[in-house]
Amino acid sequence: MARVEEAHGEGALADDGRAGRRKRTRRPFTAEAKSVLERALRIAVGRSERCIGAEHLLMALTARPGPAAAVLADHGVTYGDVVRVLDEARGRRAS
Template sequence: MFERFTKEARAAVAGAVTFSQCAGEDSITEEHLLLSLLDQDAGRAASALTALGVTDRRASLEAALDEARRRGGLTKADTEALAGLGIDVGEIVARVEEEHGEGALAEDGRGRRRRSGRRPLTAGAKGVLEGSLRIAVGRGDRFIGGEHLLLALVVRPGVVADVLADHGASYADVERALHGAGREDGGEARAAAAG
């Protein structure tokens, strides 16, 4: 699949590896892919993120990702569903952190040793790469670009998609930024990427 990646998409994956290394984590996550796309200065994904104002709200976006990590990676929907059952995730996080220290629920991969020099992709990050391929194929594109990675990030249910949507980059917003108001695919690419 990587042979189909454009220079922009390859740079995004390489940047995700760097973010993983800098964070001291043993694997590459969806969050690392997003942060790498945010660092890009050129390309369709960078243009869309800039047009949507996401790059201007990067500090807020990173804070929201950190908060989700503190909750053990629970999405907004997970938190709301548990609240509907009378479970206060905020209180549980506070109690766990009181007993075990701040960030005790964070899934950061620290403390595990890698046997090889390569960092594996988490299941979520693999899903994003696979989704980007499905989006590209569904649109009739021969190559996978940063825009396909970005669309796969916003379509894949989870914390990254939630945080992006909260920062003005839902699937529909990204579609409009990439393709203009005239292009609507009726959700076919979204369905294909969700797998």
């Protein structure tokens, strides 16, 4: 028991329902992160898709000028390219 508490903290084996729990703190999203998520949602809805996936986040990041879009563009990734590749992969005509 001492070795368990030494490794996992005092009360790790306690049966009070709180064993091993640590206080969790949430970090709020920045305004920019919220904007990207909102844009991803609008893109998914506009494409009649029911879930937001990584592809929607990528489209949202490349849809407007900003640091992420600039870095992606430096690597040859633009909004138009992302849409084209995803549409081809899904067998859609380019929008």
